[in-house]
Amino acid sequence: MKLTIPVSRHDRCLIPNLVKSLESFKPGTDHELIIFGSREVEQDVLELEKKIKHLFVSSETLIINDTMLGWPMSCNFYFQQLCKHISGKKDTDAFMWFELDTTIIKPNWLDIISDEYYADTTKAIKEKRLPSIYLGTRERVYEGKAGELLPESLAGQRMAPIGVYSKEICLSPVLNSLSLTNRHWTHVIQWYVVKRLKNSQLIQNNWRTKNYRHEQENIVCDSDANLAWGIHWNNPLNDNAVLVHGCKDSSLFKLLLDNNNNDMKMIKNLSVEDAEDIVDDLEDVSDLDAEKQTKIYKQRASNLKFLKKNKKETEE
Secondary structure, three states: OEEEEEEOOOOHHHHHHHHHHHHHOOOOOOOEEEEEEEHHHHHHHHHHHHHHHHHOOEEEEEEEOOOOOOOOHHHHHHHHHHHHHHHOOOOOOEEEEOOOOEEEOOOOHHHHHHHHHHHHHHHHHHHOOOOOOEEEEEEEOOEOOOOOEOOHHHHOEEEEEEEEEEHHHHHOHHHHHHHHOOOOHHHHOHHHHHHHEEEOOOEEEEEEEEEEEEEOOEEEEEEOOOOHHHOOOOOOOOOOOOEEEEEOOOHHHHHHHHHHHHHHHHHOOOOHHHHHHHHHHHHOOOOHHHHHHHHHHHHHHHHHHHHHHHHHHHHO
């Protein structure tokens, strides 16, 4: 899978968080990387590529012209220019759009996403249908072209930005004028995508959220959205998610980092055999009342095994 990371002046402050996240939650194997941005963030693009390129089989940077168009036209220009670049690559059939306010939740996350995307391609051949051209989160559209509230039957549905896109999207004629429209590109190409959209629980869109915290067994958050009609995206994290998009105060990253640091302290005195024993003991629990209490600890034990493995590979 080709991972694409756009860098802008607005979100380049989040680069250190991404680098630290990738140290703890590596993407997996056999993936490629493109980091791109305008000339005003060229140095940020080059430095980020240098810091994380060892996690990928290949990497490249793409510098596009500066744009002062503002939101959403600047976002549209970024997507338009990436698609233009991707469309000329014969060895690329799909790419993942990953924004810097996306938080990585689990290790091998790009392996997991890639497997689900290509599994659908294989299934499509057997079912004699066209494969999906987007894998991510399906959302309803609320507003019309003039910003008015419309029922879902008229406004339709769209994909959230973070997800896997088929190269086929890059060939859509509508992209030619994309940077000139004042509607976000996910709205502009919604009708082109929605019929072949695969809704996935692996990527959770919690747009404009903050104050992530533990509450009992869940990780919850508050909404930071200030939109008409009281629309909010502050859903608790689902267990299947490997990526969460939209945390605006880095609280989710900090929460996961604190958990990871605690695991690293424990791992110093924990062998692989110990971790396996913990997992075996927990898997033997059959009492329904105890199941909820052990859920967090089962995940912690899994993390411990992963961290121990990485530590051993680093020492070798």
